Amino acid sequence: MLGGTTDTRAGDVAGVGHTGNVRIAIGPRDDGLIALVDPDAPGQPLAAVPAGELPATVAAFERDESPRWVWSDTRQWYPKLLAAGVRIERCDDLLLAAAILDHSTDTATVREHGAAAAPAWIARLRAGQLAPAPAALGTALFDFDDFDGDQGGAGAPGPSLDEVLAEDARQRALTADSARPRAMRLLLAAESAGALIGAELHAAGLPWSREVHERVLETTLGPRPRPGAKPEHMERFAAAVRRELEAPGLNLDSQLEVLRALRAAGIPVESTSRWELREHEHPAIEPLIAYKKLARLASANGWAWLDEWIVDGRFRPDYVPGGTATGRWATSGGGALQLPKLVRSAVVADPGWRLVVADAAQLxxxxxxxxxxxxxxxxxxxxxxxxxxxxxxxxxxxxxxxxxxxxxxxxxxxxxxxxxxxxxxxxxxxxxxxxxxxxxxxxxxxxxxxxxxxxxxxxxxxxxxxxxxxxxxxxxxxxxxxxxxxxxxxxxxxxxxxxxxxSAAEWSLCWMAALRSRLAAMEPSANRAAASGPVFEATPHLVYYLHDEIIVHTPAERAEEVAAAVAECAAEAGRLLFGDFPLDFPLDLAVVDSYALAEG
DNA sequence: CGGCGCGGCGCC
DNA sequence: AAAGGGCGCCGCGCCG
CATH class of the missing domain: 1.10.150 (DNA polymerase; domain 1)
Structure with a gap:
């Protein structure tokens, strides 16, 4: 099934030209310190530091050894490192890996022959992840108090260092004894790289112009209404519907009332969905559909959305890598995976920067x-x-x-x-x-x-x-x-x-992981400060991911270099997953100032 | 009052 | 124009 994959390449997917094989596990000890240990020599910690010193310690090891960090859950650890300006190349996310290893048919045999089940903390963290995600995670720059104990504020206590080490050992055994160890190693590496990317996307944020978005809203809906009032253009369509249906008090937001009013007017519908409405000839239909379209924009991506989600010119949704059964990501809050085309014009590069937008054609x-x-x-x-x-x-x-x-x-x-x-x-x-x-x-x-x-x-x-x-x-x-x-x-x-x-989600992860490495290796551009925080202010970086589509925010002078890398990584992902099977994965690729200009 | 299921619709 | 997969979010309306 997995043609042409080698162990080296599998390891590279989440690395930056990395050749070594150092792994360092992180976790809290009984004495309250965070310890860094080699999983193969846990008796001699490499370091043990108070939580507040962790970012500097990680940064030092990252610089010298470029290890694969082994930790319980990227969403609990990485945002705080990023907030402190520390970026890492590679990790093993035990929480995400467990979800794969404990259900894969490729590990079924070894699991049936007595391999240990996942420890309780895995289930605990997974449940905690479903709790309201800490939107403030990573914004409190020097608050590392919850690196240990009650991590992340989601009510899911993280595991101790010993528990992390035990789980790492369990997972390595499952992987080694799986039906296709190389494929499994690649999947886990790609999944973990995705976890890093998810945190980085949140930290960097998608550049968003409040002004452009407000212009779209005013053009489409009319001036911003007073709180509690409906936008002018919605009211106009609503009035037309009430007139045509002879239903003066009709609340158009009530599916029940609209259905009744339509039937009373002699329109035999089973639902108020757009496709069914369109099957009927009646002067109320057109304004009703128009009303629903505007209502959708106003409630999903209107002024309230702007106020809540656009901070300092960035949209920072909470990505949930591996959040769906198929391996596609989910998001919680902000509706990041459903950005209507209508408002994409508000995604605008910073001055001196550009957007490289690419999606895999018919993936x-x-x-x-x-x-x-x-x-x-x-x-x-x-x-x-x-x-x-x-x-x-x-x-x-x-x-x-x-x-x-x-x-x-x-x-x-x-x-x-x-x-x-x-x-x-x-x-x-x-x-x-x-x-x-x-x-x-x-x-x-x-x-x-x-x-x-x-x-x-x-x-x-x-x-x-x-x-x-x-x-x-x-x-x-x-x-x-x-x-x-x-x-x-x-x-x-x-x-x-x-x-x-x-399988398409796996291709996308490999594509993105390879690209992340390439971007991180690019030279920072002098005199280019994007408003994306310390880690991303001078180098090209991913700012958006949607199943088979990515956006890179890049200093303008690097845009062509980035575009080439995006395409090369797509080819690389194809080879990595499907070897020499004669098929290409072409991209629709554009270098633009606004997301709206990239529409095919 | 909050929780929850549902209809409807945005994206891939 | 309209049937199949995966999601998240909104408002409504019902429930306790």
Missing amino acids: EPRVLAALARDEAMADAARGRDVYRGIVEAGVVEERDQAKIAVLGAMYGATTGDSGRLVPRLARAFPRAMALVDRAAAQGERGGSVTTNLGRSSPLPPASWREVQQRASEPEASPADERRARSSARDWGRFTRNFVVQG
Whole structure:
């Protein structure tokens, strides 16, 4: 599965031209000091310092030995280092690694043969992570009191040094005995690099122009309303809807009331969703849809959002690397993964700086072709738009059909245009189709599936199994059987998509990790102070990540160098994950002053 | 009053 | 134009 990967490269993914193999574990001791120890020689600490001295100590070791830091949880340790101006190259994030190792089918054999289960602190920290994230983490520059004991203020006490060492040993054994140790090492390195990047993205922040954003709001919604009042343009559309529906007191924010009013006006709708509304001819429809569009902007990214999330010209969402089952990231707060195109014009480079915006073109279909080693699909994709390639291969007539068919294959569509086109795709690309069909079948049986590098899907919940069980009993009703088939297919669609989405997430992590290393190695630019804090003020750095898209904020004179690095790292990620399989991962890449100008 | 499920919709 | 995967956030409306 993992062609062309070597241990050296696997280690490099989170390093900066790093060649050594030093690891240093960090954790609090009983005496209240934070100790740094070599996991292979824990008896002789390399250092033991009060929490307040940790950043300087880490910085010294980082400079001299460039180690891989082994710690409980990047989200608990790294923000405070960054706030003190200390950046590290590499780490092992035990919390994230445990989530992978304890569920991977690649470690199933060793786990079934007596490997120890994860310690309680792992579950504790994981639960704590779900608590409200400490937005202030990293802003209190010299507050290191909670490096030990109750870390992070999320109510999840961190583990002691001894617990960290024990967990590290457990994880190394699981990795070594896994079915594909090299792949697992790469996955864990990439995941840990992602953790560092998540913290750095928060620390650097996405450059954001309040002025531009306010202009967008005023143009779209009207002047900022008084507290409690609705924007002028929303009120105008609301009045039109009330007039056309002859419903003077209608509250347009109430789905229930709107549904009733529409039906009373003779419009037979089941919901108030936009796609259903559009099916009906009525003078109330257009202003209603317009109202909903403005309401969405006002509530999700309006003035209140600006006040809450834009501080000192930066948007600092709280990224949660590894926050979803597939390995995609989540965010909590700020809606960073849903920035509407409408407000992207507010993402503006600092004076003298530029944005390098890149997204991987049609990443998931390419990952599917490579995963399945489907050379016919790779031929259609290589050097061109995948969907056009599929048209040129004679599979379908139109680009849109190709797109619908591919998405349908990856998401498990069975009906509509998409479902009808999938069989044609299956004839042209049988290997790719077989891969996702196998993944779906596995899910329908209640099994788990695994990504390219070894992240496995969760098992369905107990309630799902009960439904399946009930349908298999002799007295099962037709309704029981229907319900069971339907939920089996639901889970099959999840596992079908999991292998593709999860493997694509791995590609993105490797891409970004390689890029992070390249950027960190670039010379600082003199006389270029961006408003991004001490760690990032003079060098190109990542400021945004969205599944298959990144933004680098760079001194203007380095923009071309950065753009080249971005592209080279994409090629590198492809080789790292898929060896010499003949497929490319092209980027849509732009050097711009505003995110809005990068729209394809 | 806060918690929670849901509808709806933004992004990939 | 409208069916399939993954998310987070908002407001509503119901519940205790």
